[in-house]
Amino acid sequence: MDTQPFVLLVDDDPTAVAMLAGILKQEGFETLEASSVQEAKDLIAQAPFFDLAILDVHLPDGNGLDLCRLIKDGSLITEAPVLMLSADGDIETKVAGFLAGAVDYITKPFHRAEVIARVRTHLRLREAYLSVIELQSLKISQIASAQQAMIPHPDQMPAAKFDLCYQPVQEAGGDLCQILQLAPHLHDYIVADVCGHDVGNAMTTGSLVALFRQNCSALYTPVEALHIINRVTLSLLPEGQFITVIYARLNRRTNRLTLVNAGHPPALFQKPAGEASALWPKGDVVGAFDGPEFGVLDVEVGRGDRLFLFSDALIETGGGTDWQHGTERLIRVCGQFAKADLKTEVSALAALAAENGSPSDDVTLIGTEV
Numbered sequence: 001m002d003t004q005p006f007v008l009l010v011d012d013d014p015t016a017v018a019m020l021a022g023i024l025k026q027e028g029f030e031t032l033e034a035s036s037v038q039e040a041k042d043l044i045a046q047a048p049f050f051d052l053a054i055l056d057v058h059l060p061d062g063n064g065l066d067l068c069r070l071i072k073d074g075s076l077i078t079e080a081p082v083l084m085l086s087a088d089g090d091i092e093t094k095v096a097g098f099l100a101g102a103v104d105y106i107t108k109p110f111h112r113a114e115v116i117a118r119v120r121t122h123l124r125l126r127e128a129y130l131s132v133i134e135l136q137s138l139k140i141s142q143i144a145s146a147q148q149a150m151i152p153h154p155d156q157m158p159a160a161k162f163d164l165c166y167q168p169v170q171e172a173g174g175d176l177c178q179i180l181q182l183a184p185h186l187h188d189y190i191v192a193d194v195c196g197h198d199v200g201n202a203m204t205t206g207s208l209v210a211l212f213r214q215n216c217s218a219l220y221t222p223v224e225a226l227h228i229i230n231r232v233t234l235s236l237l238p239e240g241q242f243i244t245v246i247y248a249r250l251n252r253r254t255n256r257l258t259l260v261n262a263g264h265p266p267a268l269f270q271k272p273a274g275e276a277s278a279l280w281p282k283g284d285v286v287g288a289f290d291g292p293e294f295g296v297l298d299v300e301v302g303r304g305d306r307l308f309l310f311s312d313a314l315i316e317t318g319g320g321t322d323w324q325h326g327t328e329r330l331i332r333v334c335g336q337f338a339k340a341d342l343k344t345e346v347s348a349l350a351a352l353a354a355e356n357g358s359p360s361d362d363v364t365l366i367g368t369e370v
Contacts, residue, residue, distance in 0.1 A: 005123055006049070008032045009054040010064065011085060016108065018118060020054065022110050024119065037062035041070075044249075050080055052123055054106065057093060058084035065100040072101030073293075079129070081122040083111070104342045123220045133231050152179040160187045163343045163366040164348035174205045174312050175362035185253040190216070191309040191364050192245040193264070196287075207236075208243070222247045222260040223294055233287035242288040246309045252370060255302060261295040262286045265312050265323050268330055272304035274338030276331045305370040306342065308334075313361040314353050342369050 007024055011017050012035045021031045026185040032050055035210035036058050044050075053071060055064040068082045088358035094105050103125075104118050115181050160179050168175065186279060190212060194205070211232055215225045226247065244264040250257050259267055263285030266278040281295030297370040301307075308330075315363025330349060336343040346367040353363040 004028060004030045005051040006030045006032060006047075007119065008034070008040070008044070008050045008053040008055075008080075010034045010037075010053070010059065010067065012036060012058075012060050013056070016056075016085075016137070018117065020110075023115055027116055029119070036060050037064075037067050040067055045076055051126065052119060053080055053082045054085050054119075055102075056084060056099065057084055057088060062338070068097070068100040068102050079117050079126065083122065084117060085183045103283055106341075125157055133228070134235075144316065151177065157181055157187075159184055160189075160191065160368065161342070161360055161370075162273060162366060163346045164367065165346055165354070165363065165365045167350070167363040174208075175364040176205050176208045176212070177309075177364045178212055178216075179366070179368075180213065180216050182216075182249075186217050186249070186251050187368075188222070189248045189366050189368055190241055190245065191264070191366060192286075193310055193311050193362070193364075194241065216247075220248065222249050222258055223296055224264060226260060226294055227292075230289075230292055234290065237287045242285040244285050244312075248307060248309060250301070250307070250368065250370065255300060255370070256299055257299040257301045257307065259297045259299065261297075262292070265310065265315055268308040268310075268327075268334060269299065270306040270334050270338065272310070274335045276334035276338075278327050278331065301370045304370055306345070307368050307370075308346075308349065309366045310349070311362060311364040313363045314349070314365060316361075342367050 007029050007348060009031050010018050014035070017033050017035070025030055030155045032047060034043050038061055055067055064084065068084065071080060071082055081103045082101060083104045083106055084102045085106045085108065089107045097105055098102055101120055106115060106118060113245040152164070154163055157179060160181060162179055164177055166175070168178055174194045174348060176190065178188070178190040180223050182188060192208060194208070211229055215228045220228070226245065229353050242263070245262040246264040246267055248257060248267065249258040259279055259281060261281050261283045263283065266280035268276050270276040279297055279299065281297040283295030284292035286292065312323065313322050315330060329352065331350065333349055334345070337348045346365060350363060350365050
């Protein structure tokens with residue numbers, strides 16, 4: 001690290017805080033100190049950039065686990081590893097800390113060597129993580145010219161049970177559609193759209209494909225993958241540009257669908273009988289904010305259910321952005337083609353984009369069946 005690492009200490013025991021601060025400062029660390037949840041929030045609001053946090057589990061005005069969750073979900077800050085501190089050494093308390101997002105656990109009474117070893121280990125891991133982000137940014141930025149992304153084909157991934165329509169036009173913007181097989185029963189379906197000013201100079205669709213393929217895997221949940229992608233795009237996109245994303249992970253073994261929305265139009269979910277509805281967990285766009293909150297929805301699915309992901313060109317009517325009206329129109333068409341095969345229904349839905357003449361933006365639509 002180029003500067004002294006900052007460690008946030010939150011504990012209502014002044015003796016413990018003084019001892020921790022003394023140990024860390026002797027080894028070249030700077031500390032920020034708070035004795036309650038609210039004091040920690042106020043401190044973070046004034047000095048939001050710290051490298052690691054050590055939080056006591058039991059605090060006078062709340063639970064250190066809740067504060068840990070706020071730190072890890074981006075509500076207060078992102079990426080800083082959290083170590084929980086408590087006199088409770090039972091397994092239940094430790095597991096609760098890990099589930100809240102903590103990376104390690106220090107039991108009171110603590111020892112100097114242990115504290116230093118754990119702090120250094122996790123700061124090194126954080127530095128390695130940030131180096132990976134920087135390396136990915138460098139790789140993506142070195143792509144010299146825009147190339148059309150490889151469009152997935154249904155016959156190449158029969159287990160994914162999908163069909164799609166991708167109709168690019170020579171207009172500002174750029175759509176991405178990807179289907180990634182993480183396991184024979186586990187697939188990611190992604191539609192993204194680069195938006196904003198001077199999109200011709202923005203990250204190319206080919207760059208986005210590489211970025212999604214690097215980070216969308218069984219190692220990360222969809223939300224975690226989008227947070228990593230957000231960090232990379234923040235360093236690449238010029239001001240005024242951003243990316244909207246609809247990201248679905250379908251597990252055909254557990255019959256669970258995880259849907260994450262980042263400023264994108266809704267997904268359509270259709271039952272075999274023909275009833276369709278919009279799934280719209282609204283969230284922040286990618287590439288615009290340091291700590292975005294993405295909309296997440298977990299849905300139980302069954303055999304014959306269908307899911308449709310699409311770009312905004314499919315529901316913008318008359319050149320406007322009336323997504324609600326356009327979505328309702330798609331739902332009506334779904335009802336008309338519910339008994340048709342998936343390919344026929346995808347074609348019928350995609351045709352709506354050309355009802356009022358040639359579309360002025362890329363048209364992307366992915367349909368999949370459980």
